[in-house]
Amino acid sequence: MPPTQAESVIKNIIREIGQECAGHGEIVSETLAAFMVKAVVLDPSNGFNMDRALMKSDVQKLVKLCVFRLLDSKNPSLDTIKMQVYFDMNYTSREEFLEEHHRVLESRLGSVMREITDNRACAREELESLYRKIVSYVLLRSGLGSPTDIKIVREATAALQSVFPQAELGTFLTLSKKDKERQLREFTMIVTGIRLFNRDCGKGGEGIDDLPAILHEAIPATTQHIDSQLQTAQDQAYRYTAILEKAANNPLLSIELQPFMLKEALYNVRQYEIFLQIILSDIITCAQEVEMMIKQLGAQLELLKMIVKSKTAVPTSQVFPIFIALSNLWTSFQDETVLISVLSNLTTHLEPFLGAHELFFPEKVMQNLLDGLTVKTDVCRVKEHLEDRVHLVDFRKQEWLFPETTANFDKLLIQYRGFCAYTFATTDGLLLPGNPAIGILKYKEKYYTFNTRDAAYLFAENPENYIDLIREKAKKNAELIQLLELHQQFETLIPYSQMKDVDKHVKPITKCESSTQTDTHILPPTIVRSYEWNEWELRRKAIKLANLRQKATHSVQTDLSHMRRENCSQVYLPKDASTQSKGEGGSRVPRPQIYIAGLCGGQGKVTSGVKVNLTRAVDET
Numbered sequence: 001m002p003p004t005q006a007e008s009v010i011k012n013i014i015r016e017i018g019q020e021c022a023g024h025g026e027i028v029s030e031t032l033a034a035f036m037v038k039a040v041v042l043d044p045s046n047g048f049n050m051d052r053a054l055m056k057s058d059v060q061k062l063v064k065l066c067v068f069r070l071l072d073s074k075n076p077s078l079d080t081i082k083m084q085v086y087f088d089m090n091y092t093s094r095e096e097f098l099e100e101h102h103r104v105l106e107s108r109l110g111s112v113m114r115e116i117t118d119n120r121a122c123a124r125e126e127l128e129s130l131y132r133k134i135v136s137y138v139l140l141r142s143g144l145g146s147p148t149d150i151k152i153v154r155e156a157t158a159a160l161q162s163v164f165p166q167a168e169l170g171t172f173l174t175l176s177k178k179d180k181e182r183q184l185r186e187f188t189m190i191v192t193g194i195r196l197f198n199r200d201c202g203k204g205g206e207g208i209d210d211l212p213a214i215l216h217e218a219i220p221a222t223t224q225h226i227d228s229q230l231q232t233a234q235d236q237a238y239r240y241t242a243i244l245e246k247a248a249n250n251p252l253l254s255i256e257l258q259p260f261m262l263k264e265a266l267y268n269v270r271q272y273e274i275f276l277q278i279i280l281s282d283i284i285t286c287a288q289e290v291e292m293m294i295k296q297l298g299a300q301l302e303l304l305k306m307i308v309k310s311k312t313a314v315p316t317s318q319v320f321p322i323f324i325a326l327s328n329l330w331t332s333f334q335d336e337t338v339l340i341s342v343l344s345n346l347t348t349h350l351e352p353f354l355g356a357h358e359l360f361f362p363e364k365v366m367q368n369l370l371d372g373l374t375v376k377t378d379v380c381r382v383k384e385h386l387e388d389r390v391h392l393v394d395f396r397k398q399e400w401l402f403p404e405t406t407a408n409f410d411k412l413l414i415q416y417r418g419f420c421a422y423t424f425a426t427t428d429g430l431l432l433p434g435n436p437a438i439g440i441l442k443y444k445e446k447y448y449t450f451n452t453r454d455a456a457y458l459f460a461e462n463p464e465n466y467i468d469l470i471r472e473k474a475k476k477n478a479e480l481i482q483l484l485e486l487h488q489q490f491e492t493l494i495p496y497s498q499m500k501d502v503d504k505h506v507k508p509i510t511k512c513e514s515s516t517q518t519d520t521h522i523l524p525p526t527i528v529r530s531y532e533w534n535e536w537e538l539r540r541k542a543i544k545l546a547n548l549r550q551k552a553t554h555s556v557q558t559d560l561s562h563m564r565r566e567n568c569s570q571v572y573l574p575k576d577a578s579t580q581s582k583g584e585g586g587s588r589v590p591r592p593q594i595y596i597a598g599l600c601g602g603q604g605k606v607t608s609g610v611k612v613n614l615t616r617a618v619d620e621t
Contacts (some may be wrong), residue, residue, distance in 0.1 A: 013037060013059060020067045028070055032085045036066045039081070039478030074359065076264040080271050080479040083353035087275050088482075090346055094282060097342065098335050105141075112137050117180045121173065131166050137184060142192040142327070143334055145207025152207040159194040163187060186324075193323025196330060197308075200301050211333040212294050215340065219287045222344050226280045229347065233273045234377070236357065239366060240266040241431065242375045248427040257369075263429050264477070265357055270431055271483050274417065275350055279343050286336050286343075293336075297329050378433040381451060388453040390439035398460050401440040401447070412440060412447050416470070416484040421448045422455035425466040429473050429480075590616045 014033045021028040041048045046065060048058065072078055092100070116137060121130045135157050136147040145152035164172075164187055172180065199205020244262055247254040304322045308314055376384075390400050403409045414434065415421065423432045434449025438456055441448045443463045450456040459466055471489055474480040481487065532538055593616075598609040 009054070009059075010034070010037070013063060016063050017066045017070070020063065021070050024067075024071055026071055029085070029089075031089060032082060033066065033070070035081060035085055035478070036070055037062065040065045040069065042475045042478060044472070044475055076261055076268040076357070076360070077477060077479055079353045080264070080268040080483070083268070083271060083275070083350060084479060084482045086349065086353070087346075090349075091275075091278070094285065094339065097339060101335065101338060109137065109141055112140060113181060113184065116184065117177045119173070121169070127166070127169050131169060134164075134184070134187070135160055138188045138191050141185075141188045142195075142330075144192060144195060144330075149207060155195065155198075155204050155206050156191060159191045159198075160187060162194070163190050189324045189327035190320055192327035192330060193325070196326045197301065197304055197323070201305075211330070211337055212290070212297065215286075215290045215333065215336055216294075218337075218340055219283065219290065222340060222347075223280065223283055223287070225344075226276055226283065226347055229351070230273060230276045230280065233269050233276065233354075237266060237269045237273060238375050238377055239370060240269065242373045243369045244427075244430050245432075246373055248430055261360065264479075265360065266431060267429075267477065267479055267483055268354065269357070271479065272350060272354060274483070276347065279347055282343055283340065286340055289332070290336055293329055293332055297326070300325050300329065381433055382435045382437070385435055385452050386437055388438060390453060390456050394457070395460060399442040401442060403437065406440075409436070409440075414440070415446050415448050416486075418449055419484065420451040420455055421466055421470065422450055422459040424473070424484075425459075425469040429477070590618060590620075 014030055014037065017033045017037070018028050018030065021033075040046055040062060046061075048054075048062070054062070069075070069078060112133070116130065116133050119126075119130050119133075121127045135153060138160060139145055139147040139152065139156050145156070147153060172183065175183065195205060195208065199208050240262055243257070244266060247257050247262075300322055304319065304326075307318050307322070389402070392400060401409065401412070406412070414436070416424065416434075418434050418436075420432045420434045423430055432451045435451055436449050438450055438453055441450075441456065441460055441463075443460075448459065448463075450459060470484070471486070474484065474486050474489075481489075532541070593614040595612045595614065596609045597612055598607065
C-alpha cells in the first residue's frame with residue numbers, strides 16, 4: 001500500500017474511533033486515538049499481522065477493540081495512557097517553552113508594530129496619535145501595566161520622552177522598517193529600565209508587580225505541593241510493590257489478585273511519580289535561576305544609583321546599558337513566572353488520571369492485603385543489598401561498571417528507567433528498583449541494573465532471552481513503552497518530547513589502577529670503539545689512510561681549458577695632488593721692554609729710580 005493511501009486509511013480509522021467514542025459520550029483526542037490504534041495492533045493477542053494490508057474486517061475489528069479500550073473507564077492502564085498522552089502534548093523542555101512563549105508574544109504584538117512601522121503620518125494630530133501608539137506598544141511589550149490606565153500611560157510617556165522626544169518622530173519615520181522595529185525594541189527596554197529604577201527609588205513604578213517577591217513565595221509553595229503529591233504516590237507504589245512481591249511467590253494469591261489489575265495500578269502510580277519528578281526538577285532549576293537573577297538585579301540597581309546619585313544629567317553611554325540589563329532581567333522574571341504557572345497547572349491536571357485507585361483499592365482492601373507484610377521503600381531495598389556486589393572473576397565476556405571504575409557513573413542512561421530487568425521479566429512485570437552499586441552490566445552498548453546479585457548473575461547468563469520477554473510484555477501493556485523508555489524497540493510510539501534523546505548514549509569513562517616501568521637501558525649497549533675525540537689523532541689516522549708516499553699527482557686538460565691563458569691589465573694608480581685656496585699671513589707687534597734703574601739704592605738716604613723704555617718702534621720690526 002502506498003504511504004499516502006496508508007496515511008489516509010489511518011486517518012479514517014482515527015476519525016471513526018473518535019465518532020464512536022463521541023456517540024457514547026466520551027471525547028477522545030486524535031492523538032489518544034492514534035496511540036490506542038498502535039497499541040492494539042502491537043498486542044499479539046489481537047491477531048493483527050503487521051506485514052499485510054488491513055482488510056475491511058480487520059479495520060472494523062480494530063475500531064471495535066480501540067473503542068472498547070477507550071470506553072473502559074475502570075482500567076488503570078487506560079488512565080496511564082491518557083496521562084502519557086496528556087503529558088507529551090503539554091510538556092516541553094524549558095528552552096523550547098520559553099522560545100515558544102516569546103514567539104507567541106511577538107505574534108500578538110505584530111499588528112501593533114505594523115501599525116507603527118507602516119505609518120506615514122504628516123499632520124500634527126497624526127503624529128500625536130502615532131506617539132501614543134508607540135507608548136502603548138512599549139507598555140504591551142514590557143508587560144508593566146495596562147495601556148488603558150492613565151497613571152501608567154503618563155509615567156511611560158514621561159520616560160519615553162526623556163529618551164525619544166516627540167519632535168524626533170520625523171526622523172523616526174524616515175528609517176527603514178527593520179530599523180524602526182529595532183528602535184522600538186530598544187525604546188521598550190530603556191523605558192522599562194527607567195521605570196524599574198524609579199520604582200526602586202520610590203518615585204514611580206505604577207502598575208509594576210513585585211515579581212521577585214511573588215516568585216519567592218510561589219516557588220516554595222509549588223515545590224511543597226509537588227513534594228506532597230510525590231510522597232503520596234511513592235507510598236502507594238511501595239504498598240502495591242509489597243503486595244505484588246508476595247504474590248510473585250504465591251501463585252494462588254497471584255490468581256486471586258488478577259481481576260484487581262494491581263500491576264496496571266502500579267504502572268499508573270510509577271508513571272505519575274516519574275512525571276512529578278520531571279516537573280520538580282524544572283521547578284528547582286527555576287528556583288536557582290530566580291535566586292541568581294535577584295542578586296544580579298540588586299547589583300545593577302546599586303550600580304545605577306552610584307552613577308546617577310544627585311546629578312541632573314548623566315551620559316547616556318553610562319546609563320542606557322544598565323537600563324537595558326534591568327529590562328532583560330525583568331523579562332527573565334516574567335518568563336520564570338509563566339513557567340512556574342504552567343508547571344503548576346500541569347501538576348494539577350495530572351491528578352485526575354489517578355482516580356481509579358480509590359475505586360479499586362479502598363483502604364480496607366489494602367489493609368487486608370498488607371496484613372503481615374513489610375512495606376519497603378526504594379531506598380531500603382537498595383540498602384539491603386548494598387554490599388552484595390558482582391565479582392568480576394565470575395565473568396570473562398561481560399563488562400561490568402562500578403562507581404570507582406567509571407568517572408561518569410551517575411550519568412549513564414540505564415535501561416528500563418533503572419528498574420531491575422531480571423525481576424520484571426521473570427515475575428510478569430513487577431517493578432523493583434535496581435541497585436547500581438551491585439554493578440551495571442554493559443550489553444550491546446546498553447546498561448542494566450539489578451536489585452540483587454543473584455538477579456544480575458542470572459540475567460548475564462542469557463540477556464537476549466530476558467530482553468525478549470520484556471518486549472513481549474510491553475506489547476500487551478502499551479503504557480510500558482513510555483514508562484520503561486522502550487522507544488528504540490517501538491519507534492512508532494516515540495513521544496515527541498523524547499524523540500531528540502533517542503540516539504543519545506552516554507558512554508562510560510572507565511577508570512582503573514595501572515602502572516608502568518621503564519628499563520634503565522631499553523636497547524643493548526652500542527659503544528663505538530673506533531671513536532676518537534683527539535684532533536691530532538684524527539689527523540694521524542687520515543695521513544695513514546692517505547699513504548701519500550705511494551701516490552702520484554695527475555693533471556687533466558679539457559677542450560675548453562687548453563685555450564685559456566693568463567691575462568693582465570694595467571691601470572694608472574691615483575697620484576697625490578693638492579691645491580691651495582688662500583695664503584697664510586700674520587703681523588707681529590713688538591713686545592714692550594721697560595726697565596727701571598736705581599732700585600738697588602745708593603749712598604744717599606733717598607732712593608731715586610730711572611725708567612728706561614727700550615721697546616722698539618713698530619716700523620722697525
